Amino acid sequence: MLNFKSLASDVVDGYEISEGEAMEILECPDEKILELLNSAYQIRKHYYGNKVKLNMIINTKSGACPENCGYCAQSRDSSNPIQKYRMMHKDTIVAGAEKAHQLNSGTYCIVASGRGPTTRELNQVTGAVKEIKEKYDLKICACLGILKPGQAEQLKESGVDRYNHNINTSENHHDTITTSHSYQDRVATVNKAKNAGISPCSGVIVGMKESKQDVIHMAIALKELDADSIPVNFLHAMDGTLLEGTDELNPLYCLKVLSLFRFINPTKEIRISGGREVNLRSLQPLGLYAANSIFIGDYLTTAGQEGTKDHQMLRDLGFEVDYEGSKMPV
DSSP: OOOHHHHHHHHHTTOOOOHHHHHHHHTOOGGGHHHHHHHHHHHHHHHHTTEEEEEEEEEEEBSOOOOOOTTOTTSTTOOOOOOOBOOOOHHHHHHHHHHHHHTTOSEEEEEEOSSSOOHHHHHHHHHHHHHHHHHOOOEEEEEOSSOOTTHHHHHHHHTOOEEEOOOBSOTTTGGGTOOSSOHHHHHHHHHHHHHTTOEEEOOEEEOSSOOHHHHHHHHHHHHHHTOSEEEEEEOOOOTTSTTTTOOOOOHHHHHHHHHHHHHHSTTSEEEEOTTHHHHTGGGHHHHTTTOOEEEESOOSSSOOOOHHHHHHHHHHHTOEEEETTEEEOO
């Protein structure tokens, strides 16, 4: 049996765990889950103390996406009756930043459906970002799909701090989830953001019928990409999508996944993201012993937990909000 506490100490000292050790983490006996979480917490505490970063999403363009991602209700192949609308007006995007500010969110995430932004859409976003930066001390993350040449530089110039483009799954499993773009298309966009001087954010969706080996390879791939922020989503299968009815996860396994990502990416922001409410359920607070970031409010096409409940959860844990590096009461 792997000594998780000793392994955590080694990781803090610079050790990179093997794939065999990673598998032992994912296959940790359920009765050892608190031992595993405590070990993951030692790594998390070393780099982040008891601080938690808060992020809020605004879905600025919904539905009508030409991609065929099997998990997504906005996909061209989805029959889910989600609300559909074109890119929001700049003023609406700016107004969303006020809510993020009120909720003590350090990062405001501007997200849009589609393969990638048109010139008009990019101008809408960059115009809003410039105005937001004048009004609020918020970090801005954009998630607009696959970027064309020059678009990352335009986002950087407007004040975008971070760009999110998830790898979603392992390279080996990618084509079972979507075929309208490649795994390398996603990697290329992350690198475009990095090359433009934007902090790269890239994460995964766990629970899409992948193997445990795939999950390990996801975490390793993000380490190799050097993603600064890693959102870990747990599939909330939507009716009308290819993955409709998929229900492979349980709270204890989700905690093992979060621990794995902390062990493999010890210095990075690990964010518990979409699907935490339905998959971690009553064990949501325990996830923050491995992760150091959460989304507050709603996601793209699914509802999240009320922001007030998230703040109460942090108070109950004795954690504090990390707002642009300053200590603010929850």
